[in-house]
Amino acid sequence: MHRLPEKGIAWEALERQMQAAKAQDVDWVHGRAAVYIHYAGEDVLEVAKKAYLMFFSENGLGLRAFHSLATFEREVVGMGLSLLNGGNDGRGAMTTGGTESIFLAVKAARDWAHRTRPVAGTPEILLARTAHPAFDKAAHFLGLGTVRVPVGPDFTTDVAAMRRAVTPRTVMVVGSAPAYPHGVVDPITDLAALAAEANLWMHVDACVGGYIAPFARKLGAPIADFDFAVPGVTSISADLHKYGYAAKGASTLFFRDADAFGFMAYDFDNWPRGRYLTNTLVGTRAGGAIAAAWAVMNYLGEAGYLRVTERILATRRAYEDGLVRLGLKVWGRPELGILAYGSERHDIQAIGERLASKGWLVGYLTEPMGIHLMLNLTHEPVVDAYLADVAWAMETAGTTAGTARTATY
Ligand SMILES: Cc1ncc(COP(=O)(O)O)c(C=O)c1O
Known part of the structure; x- marks a missing residue:
């Protein structure tokens, strides 16, 4: 078993050891890994690193102490919402990654459903076979079920199959923009119409696409509407640490309005140390990740x-x-x-x-x-x-x- 060294080791020796360990990793710098990394150039990386280090010790849990981080988060959320047609009513928060954003979207949909209807049995999420496993993970943790429907020949969600799969237990519909396996965008407008008809929470998983699709569209790529411009879309997850090129540990979760956003938070007010109210699953948040996202977004513009x-x-x-x-x-x-x-x-x-x-x-x-x-x-x-x-x-x-x-x- 590896044990804590009896005496501390000098940084120079540790650095050499860590460089040697890194040398065993995949050579992503030379394009050998087409997963896990989102690189947008040395200059962007430098900005992210410097901003991260500047706020290395600060904690995003304590926004009453760190007004800087509160401002950065508010502005990051504003920039993201404006890219995704959030409008004046849109709300959101930063999370640590796609999985946390999805977890909280599922939690919000579940609490909304409990508040708005009697759900007989285990509430269910409807999603395509290609949607990310984070939904199953969240459902498992949160006491929901998932029902996966097939995709069509173009690998996008089969909306007719989705419609047939709706039951009185269904509370949430998911579309991906894009789904990870084939990189194709689901027909969000049709899915959102189905969700609106059946009074379901519609989540768009734009963890991969949220910070690249808006720009691809501006460049003329024929990507169909997938964001809050589509009526019926309730929430959107968009990862800053993917095609936002921020430091890892940064995603955004957006809601169409304040009512929907209200279901994101967890509020506990029966503790000797006072009221504990967080929007996120995690408590402590790396100030560096929030600061780096803000800096990279402003640096790139x-x-x-x-x-x-x-x-x-x-x-x-x-x-x-x-x-x-x-x-x-x-x-x-x-x-x-x-x-x-x-x-x-x-x-x-x-x-x-x-x-x-x-x-x-x-x-x-x-x-x-x-x-x-x-x-x-x-x-x-x-x-x-x-x-x-x-x-x-x-x-x-x-x-x-x-x-x-x-x-x-
Ligand atoms: C479509 C999609 N959603 C969610 C996630 C989960 O993101 P994370 O790994 O940041 O938790 C991924 C990760 O690749 C993804 O591709």
Whole structure:
């Protein structure tokens, strides 16, 4: 068992040890990981790091002490809401990540449902097969059930199947913008109409898309409405530590109005130390994550986000075009920074194993069998290197289409 050292170790020695440990990690700096990282350039990283360090010790739990963080959070929420057509009634808060935002959206929907109707049995969330597992995790923790419906041939939610799945226990409908597996945006307008008809809470999971889709649309990408511009959308999760390029530990959860926002908080007023009221699941919040998000958003501004988005979309198209030229198939019609590809002829798992042998971190899709990529600016300079390795992998991998196997996120 590893034990606390008896005597402290000098920083210089620790730093060397940590550098050696880091050297064993995937080489994400050179585009080898198309997951976990969202890089928008050295300058953006520097701003995030400096802002994070400046507020390293401050605690986002104590906004009465740290007026700076309260201001940063209010302004981050304002900027996010304005990008997502939140209007004057929109409200929101910062959380530590997509999973926490989703957890709190589910909690809000559950409490809203309990307040507004008798729900017979376990309340249920309706969502597509492609929606993120954070909804199941939240449902498990919060005493709800999930009902997953199939996707159509374009990998977006089958709205008719969703409609058939509504029962008196349904309280919440989820759409993704985009869903992680294929990177395609669900038909939010149709889902929200269904939710409004049946008096259900409609959540849009824009954890991936929230801070890139608005800019992609401004650049002319044909992405259908997915935000508060769609009547019937109650809440939206959007992660700053993904395509917002903030430091990790930063997401936003938005609500259409103050009534809906009221269901986010937890208020406990029976404690010797006084009233404990938080919007978030966590108590203590890293001041650095709040400060870094604020700094990066202001550093990039609309022009900066547009510039980065344009490059990421061009990189995705370069991957798509190259893969198609090699005879592979891109699944669905990716709209943002995610794409997944496969083959009806080649053993995609064998291709993946060969790519892994060249240092690429490979993420697999299982429905249909494929390889998954979530791109950022580290991928821009390695498009040709990646495609060359795919071509080599195809030559040596054999031509039997692989059967679906399990994959780790
Ligand atoms: C669509 C979607 N929602 C939610 C999440 C969860 O986000 P986090 O890992 O920040 O908790 C992810 C993560 O990739 C995602 O892709």
